[in-house]
Amino acid sequence: MSKGNNDFTLIKHPDFRKYCDDTDLENLELMMHKIQIGRMSDGKNPSNGYIAINYDEPYAEEVIEIMKRHGHWG
DSSP, X not given: OOXXXXXXXXXXXXXXXXXXXXXXXXXXXXXXXXHHHHHHHTTSOSOOOOOOOOTTSTTHHHHHHHHHHTTOOO
């Protein structure tokens, strides 16, 4: 299955808590803050909400087809 383009980075909170430390969290918070400031200076919403699904879900192909029909895949 094609994974489409890589416009997003998704990190599961349990993985982040398990594999990262407080310094990593501070760095992530700083990066997120910088991105929010940059988006605001571009006149955009500082943070967007997204829907994420795993490729191994039985309905993933159906969701991909819907995204393709709306020009949001590949």
